[in-house]
Each structure stands twice: as C-alpha cells, then as structure tokens.
Amino acid sequence: MKEGLKLGREHGLPEPILDIIPQHHGTRVMTYFFEKAKAAAAAEAAPAPNPEEFRHAGPKPASKEAAIFMLSDSVEAAARTVSEPTDERFRDLIRQIASRAILDGQFDRCDLTFRDLDQISEAFVRTLGSTATDYAMFGHSAGAQFVARFVTFMPKNRARIAVAANAGWYTTLDDSVKFPYGLDGSSTREDELHAAFASNLVILLGSNDTDGEDDSLRRDDGSDQQGRNRLERGMNFYQQSQDVAARESLPFAWRLTVVPGIAHSHADMAAAAAPMLLR
Numbered sequence: 001m002k003e004g005l006k007l008g009r010e011h012g013l014p015e016p017i018l019d020i021i022p023q024h025h026g027t028r029v030m031t032y033f034f035e036k037a038k039a040a041a042a043a044e045a046a047p048a049p050n051p052e053e054f055r056h057a058g059p060k061p062a063s064k065e066a067a068i069f070m071l072s073d074s075v076e077a078a079a080r081t082v083s084e085p086t087d088e089r090f091r092d093l094i095r096q097i098a099s100r101a102i103l104d105g106q107f108d109r110c111d112l113t114f115r116d117l118d119q120i121s122e123a124f125v126r127t128l129g130s131t132a133t134d135y136a137m138f139g140h141s142a143g144a145q146f147v148a149r150f151v152t153f154m155p156k157n158r159a160r161i162a163v164a165a166n167a168g169w170y171t172t173l174d175d176s177v178k179f180p181y182g183l184d185g186s187s188t189r190e191d192e193l194h195a196a197f198a199s200n201l202v203i204l205l206g207s208n209d210t211d212g213e214d215d216s217l218r219r220d221d222g223s224d225q226q227g228r229n230r231l232e233r234g235m236n237f238y239q240q241s242q243d244v245a246a247r248e249s250l251p252f253a254w255r256l257t258v259v260p261g262i263a264h265s266h267a268d269m270a271a272a273a274a275p276m277l278l279r
Contacts, residue, residue: 016065024069025056026106062109068120070106071098075124088277090128091135094121099139099146114154122158136277137162140266141216145169148201148237153188155195163276165204165269166230168216169223170237173244181222190244197245201254204273205234206262214264230264 008018034054041048061067074097082089098117101107137159139147144167151162152171172182173193179185188196209230211217217230227233238256245252259272 016063019062020066020069022057023059023061023063023066024073025058026060026070026101026104027055027058028101028104028106030054030056060106060109061112064110064112064116067101067107067110067112070101071120072124074101075128079128085128087125088136090125091121092138094124095137095139095146096143099143102146103142114150118150118154118157134158134160136160138165138270138273138277139163139167140165140269141168141264144204145171148203151199151201152193152196153186155193155199157199159199161200161202161276161279163202163204163273165273166206166209166264167234167237168230169218169226169233172226172237173241178222181225191248193244193248194250197241197250197252197254199253202273202276203234203238203254203256204269205231205256205258206264206269207231207258207260208263211264231258 005018005021008021029051034049034051037049037054040046061070071094075094078093078097079085079090082093098121135158137147137150139145144164147162147164148167149171150157151159151164152173169181171180171186173190174182175184175190176182177184183189210232212229214229223233227236235256238254241254242252244250257272259269262268262272
C-alpha cells in the first residue's frame with residue numbers, strides 16, 4: 001500500500017485518487033493469508049489464528065467512489081470464478097460481496113445507500129455482460145438480512161422476487177424501535193411502506209432452525225426481543241409486518257414459507273428457494 005501511494009505521488013495523481021488507494025481495501029480480513037494460517041494451525045493442532053490480526057490497515061472507504069472501487073476490485077476477481085456465467089449468478093455474487101462488506105462495517109464512513117448499491121450492482125452486471133432488465137434475489141442468513149432490508153429501504157427496485165432465508169435478525173418495521181432493529185432513526189416510516197409491502201418478498205424459514213445457542217446467532221437486547229432463535233424471529237417479523245400493513249391499510253404481498261425438516265443449511269434452503277426464483 002505504501003508503495004502504491006509512493007508511485008501515485010510520483011506520477012502526480014490528485015489527492016482524491018490517492019485517498020482511494022488505501023481505502024479500497026478498507027480494514028477487511030486478508031482472506032488468503034488468514035486461511036493459510038488457519039490451515040497451518042490446524043495441521044499442528046495449534047490454536048486458531050485471530051482474524052483481527054489479518055486485517056488491512058485501512059482506513060475504511062470515506063466516499064462513495066472509494067466504496068465503488070472496493071466493490072469493483074472484489075467483484076472483478078470473483079467474477080472470474082463463476083462457471084457458466086448468467087445475469088442471476090453475477091447478481092448473486094455481487095450481492096454476497098456487498099453483504100459481507102456491509103456486515104463487516106466497511107461502509108460505515110461513507111454515505112452509500114441501498115439505492116446506490118442497486119445502481120452499482122446493475123452497472124457491474126452490464127459490464128460483465130448482462131442483458132436482463134429484472135432479477136431474482138436470494139439471501140441466506142446474513143444475506144437474508146440484506147435482502148429484507150433492501151426491500152424495505154429500496155422498494156422501487158427491479159427484483160421480480162426476493163427470498164430472505166433464515167435471517168439471524170431483522171430491521172423490524174416499527175417506528176418505536178431504534179435502528180437497526182427498527183425504523184426509528186432510519187429514512188423510512190411505517191406509513192411509507194406501501195411499495196415495500198407490494199414487493200414480492202418471501203420470508204423462507206427452516207422448521208428446524210431453532211438453535212438459540214448457535215455461535216453465529218446474534219444475541220443482544222435488540223435481537224433477543226425478536227425471538228429466541230431464527231425460526232421465531234422470522235415468524236415474528238412476518239407477523240409484525242403483516243400487522244403494520246393492516247394498521248396502515250396497506251396492501252400486503254409478502255409471503256411466509258416454512259420448509260419442513262431443514263435447519264440452518266444454505267444448500268437446503270437454496271434448493272427450496274430455487275423453484276420460486278426460477279418461476
């Protein structure tokens with residue numbers, strides 16, 4: 001990174017471009033080196049390495065432009081690994097990369113919105129060879145949190161269907177609950193959810209996703225109020241959303257589907273979602 005900044009200054013790059021050089025990596029974990037260290041530790045029966053020790057120095061992106069560079073850098077590299085590329089596969093890839101960056105707090109310093117992400121995603125897909133005018137969305141676990149929030153905060157999108165599977169917790173559609181667990185402090189209010197409720201959103205839940213002690217399940221005051229496990233939280237989110245729509249006299253097109261016998265499995269939930277996505 002220091003060498004890149006040095007070369008940039010030697011070639012007279014303007015300061016806004018120089019700023020992007022360190023910011024486009026943010027403070028993300030250097031996955032390649034972290035995975036190598038994990039494998040080495042496992043081979044020697046040693047303690048697993050701390051991922052915090054494998055993060056880039058940063059800083060995180062402080063502008064939309066730096067965030068776009070971060071996403072494009074990741075997307076360009078990952079797109080080369082997509083076999084039989086299609087619009088949907090590229091969109092799914094971009095959504096996964098954006099979700100990881102959001103959940104890792106990489107965009108906390110810039111004003112990137114869900115509308116921006118939708119436009120950026122479409123630009124990437126066009127660049128990668130896209131021809132479609134709409135798309136299907138699927139997210140599991142953390143990806144499902146992204147999908148549900150995308151529908152809430154970016155209702156005028158081009159998704160023909162959005163499936164949120166086994167989310168760990170939700171931004172509930174409640175004006176009295178502080179963001180990110182509710183709408184208080186966000187850009188949306190309960191009475192502004194007409195377009196969101198009209199979206200073709202499916203809350204997809206595994207009937208056996210009931211492990212309240214799962215290490216990857218968020219446990220704090222805000223999330224625990226939503227339920228003891230993912231199944232309860234999803235059921236409560238759907239019911240609360242339906243209640244808001246009824247109270248505000250808004251049409252409600254969302255659906256709830258519980259898949260029998262499935263726990264927190266991405267593969268099994270993706271298989272259950274496939275007929276909906278390909279319809």
